[in-house]
Amino acid sequence: xxxxxxxxxxxxLIGTAGLLVVLEAAGRLGAWDxxxxxxxxxxxxxxxxxxxxxxxxxxxxSSLTTWALALLVTIAIAVPAGLLLGMVKPAxxxxxxxxxxxxxxxxxxxxxxxxxxYSETTHMRITVAVYAALWPVLINTIYGVRDIDPLAKETxxxxxxGPGSVAYRVVLPGAAPFxxxxxxxxxxxxxxxxxxxxxxxxxxxxxxxxITIAASGNRLDLMIGATILVGLFGILVNALLVAGENRLFRxxxxxxxxxx
Amino acid sequence: xxxxxxxxHTYGSYRAIDRVNLKVAQGEVxxxxxxxxxxxxxxxxxxxxxxxxxxxxxLLDGRPVDGSPENxxxxxxxxxxxxxxxxxxxxxxxxxxxxxGLDKKRREAAAMAALxxxxxxGAAAKFPWEMSGGMQQRVSIARALAYQPKLLLMDExxxxxxxxxxxxxEDLTLRxxxxxxxxxxxxxxxxxxxxxxxxxxxxxxxxxxxVVGDLPVQLPxxxxxxxxRELDAFVRLRAEVGRLVRGMTPHRNGxxxx
Ligand SMILES: Nc1ncnc2c1ncn2[C@@H]1O[C@H](COP(=O)(O)OP(=O)(O)OP(=O)(O)O)[C@@H](O)[C@H]1O
Ligand SMILES: [Mg+2]
Numbered sequence: 125x126x127x128x129x130x131x132x133x134x135x136x137l138i139g140t141a142g143l144l145v146v147l148e149a150a151g152r153l154g155a156w157d158x159x160x161x162x163x164x165x166x167x168x169x170x171x172x173x174x175x176x177x178x179x180x181x182x183x184x185x186s187s188l189t190t191w192a193l194a195l196l197v198t199i200a201i202a203v204p205a206g207l208l209l210g211m212v213k214p215a216x217x218x219x220x221x222x223x224x225x226x227x228x229x230x231x232x233x234x235x236x237x238x239x240x241x242y243s244e245t246t247h248m249r250i251t252v253a254v255y256a257a258l259w260p261v262l263i264n265t266i267y268g269v270r271d272i273d274p275l276a277k278e279t280x281x282x283x284x285x286g287p288g289s290v291a292y293r294v295v296l297p298g299a300a301p302f303x304x305x306x307x308x309x310x311x312x313x314x315x316x317x318x319x320x321x322x323x324x325x326x327x328x329x330x331x332x333x334x335i336t337i338a339a340s341g342n343r344l345d346l347m348i349g350a351t352i353l354v355g356l357f358g359i360l361v362n363a364l365l366v367a368g369e370n371r372l373f374r375x376x377x378x379x380x381x382x383x384x
Numbered sequence: 385x386x387x388x389x390x391x392x393h394t395y396g397s398y399r400a401i402d403r404v405n406l407k408v409a410q411g412e413v414x415x416x417x418x419x420x421x422x423x424x425x426x427x428x429x430x431x432x433x434x435x436x437x438x439x440x441x442x443l444l445d446g447r448p449v450d451g452s453p454e455n456x457x458x459x460x461x462x463x464x465x466x467x468x469x470x471x472x473x474x475x476x477x478x479x480x481x482x483x484x485g486l487d488k489k490r491r492e493a494a495a496m497a498a499l500x501x502x503x504x505x506g507a508a509a510k511f512p513w514e515m516s517g518g519m520q521q522r523v524s525i526a527r528a529l530a531y532q533p534k535l536l537l538m539d540e541x542x543x544x545x546x547x548x549x550x551x552x553x554e555d556l557t558l559r560x561x562x563x564x565x566x567x568x569x570x571x572x573x574x575x576x577x578x579x580x581x582x583x584x585x586x587x588x589x590x591x592x593x594x595v596v597g598d599l600p601v602q603l604p605x606x607x608x609x610x611x612x613r614e615l616d617a618f619v620r621l622r623a624e625v626g627r628l629v630r631g632m633t634p635h636r637n638g639x640x641x642x
Contacts, residue, residue: 280480
C-alpha cells in the first residue's frame with residue numbers, strides 16, 4: 125500500500141511549483157505566443173474562477189454523478205464476481221479465457237457501439253466507464269481471495285461454520301485490502317473514461333462537453349483550466365482512498381511488513 | 385466417543401498414516417506421540433474433517449463423520465496462521481462463540497475470561513501481529529477452551545512458550561477439560577508431557593505412522609508438576625514411551641531392538 129510521508133509530499137510540491145515558475149518565466153520572456161497559449165498564471169486563475177462559474181459547475185456536477193454511479197456499478201458487479209471466481213476454482217477456469225479476451229479491448233473503442241445501444245448519454249458514459257473500471261476490481265478481488273491462508277478458512281470450518289460464514293467472516297475481510305486497492309485504481313480509470321466519453325460522444329452537460337465547447341471558442345485558458353481541475357480531483361480522490369486504506373488495513377501492512 | 389478404524393491417508397503416492405486404529409472414551413485425555421513427519425498432523429486433520437482420509441473411517445459416537453464434526457475445537461500447530469490478523473485477541477477468541485448463540489456481551493465476557501486464564505487479560509485489545517509467538521499460541525488455546533467443545537484436538541499446543549508457562553497451560557487445560565467433561569486428543573513430541581497430561585499415551589511409528597504402543601497412564605493422586613514427575617511410575621512410563629518412540633520394543637528387563 126503506498127504511503128505518502130510528509131517529506132516526499134513536500135519534495136513533490138516543490139518540484140511542481142518549480143516547473144510552474146519556469147513555464148511562467150518562459151512564457152513572459154516570449155518563448156511562445158501567449159495570445160494563443162496562455163501563461164501559467166492565467167490558466168491557474170481561470171481554474172480558480174471556474175469553481176465559481178455556474179455553467180462549469182453544472183457540467184462538473186453531471187460528470188461527478190456519472191463517475192460516482194459508474195464506480196458504484198463497478199463495485200456491485202466486480203466484487204461479488206471476483207469473490208465467486210476466487211472461491212470457485214472451476215468457475216474461474218471457465219471464464220478466464222473470456223476475461224483475457226475482453227480485458228485488453230480499449231473501452232474507448234466501444235464508444236461507437238455503445239452510442240448505438242443507448243439513447244441516454246448518461247447510461248452510455250456509465251457503461252463505457254464501468255467496462256474499463258471493472259478489471260482492476262475484478263482481478264484484485266480474485267487475487268485477494270487467492271491470497272487468503274487456507275488455514276484461516278479451515279479454522280472456522282473446524283469450529284463448525286458453514287461455507288457462507290467462512291466467505292463472510294474470513295474471505296471478505298481477508299481480501300478487503302486487495303479489493304480496496306482495486307477500487308482505488310478503478311476510481312482513477314473511471315474519471316478518465318467519463319471525461320473521454322464526454323469528449324468523444326458529446327452531449328449537453330459534462331466536463332468533457334465543456335472542454336469541447338471551450339475549444340470551439342478558441343479558449344485555451346478555459347480548456348486547460350478545466351483539465352487541471354479534473355487532474356486535481358483525481359489526485360484528491362486517490363489521496364483520500366489511500367488514507368482510508370492505511371487506516372482500515374493497518375493489519376495488512378503490518379503483516380506484509382513482517383513477511384518481507 | 386471417538387473411534388478410528390483402519391484410518392489411512394496417502395498424499396499422492398506418499399503414505400502418511402497407515403491403518404491407525406484407536407478408541408477414545410468420553411472424557412478421556414489421550415496423548416499421541418511420534419517422531420516428526422510420522423503423520424500426527426495428518427491424523428488430526430482427518431479427524432477434524434479438514435482432509436478426507438483415503439482409507440478407513442472416523443466414527444463419532446458410532447456414526448461415521450462427514451465433514452467437520454459438531455462441537456469440535458482445534459488448536460493448530462500453525463497457531464499464528466489460524467488467528468485472524470484483522471481482529472483483536474478478544475475478537476479472535478470470541479468469534480467461534482457465535483456458534484453458541486451468545487449475544488455480543490456474553491461472547492466478550494467469555495472471551496475475556498478465557499484470555500485471563502491463559503494470562504493475557506492485558507493483551508485483549510492487541511492484534512495477533514503485535515504479539516509474540518507464545519502469546520499468539522496462548523490466544524489460540526484460549527479460543528479453543530472458551531468454546532467448550534466436546535472434543536478438543538490440540539496439535540503441539542505448548543511448543544512456543546517457556547517451560548513455566550507450559551506447565552501452567554498443561555494444568556489449565558486439564559482443569560478446564562475435567563470441569564466441562566471434554567475429551568482431548570493432544571499431539572506432542574515431548575514424551576514427558578505426554579505422560580504427565582495423558583490418561584493414555586498412544587505412540588505412532590516412523591512414517592507411515594501407525595499405532596505401535598497404547599499405554600494407560602496410571603498415576604496415583606491428582607497431577608502435580610513437581611511430585612507427579614518424581615514418581616517411580618512416572619519415570620518408568622516415560623522411559624517406556626521413550627523407547628517406543630525410538631522404535632524399540634518395550635521390555636521390563638533391559639532393551640531390545642526390533
Ligand atoms: N498437503 C500435503 N501434501 C503432501 N504431503 C504432505 C502434505 N501434508 C503433509 N505431507 C507429508 O506427510 C507426512 C506427514 O506430515 P504431518 O504434517 O502429518 O507430520 P507430523 O507428524 O505432524 O510432523 P511434525 O511433528 O513435524 O509436525 C510428511 O512427510 C509430510 O511431508
Ligand atoms: Mg505436525
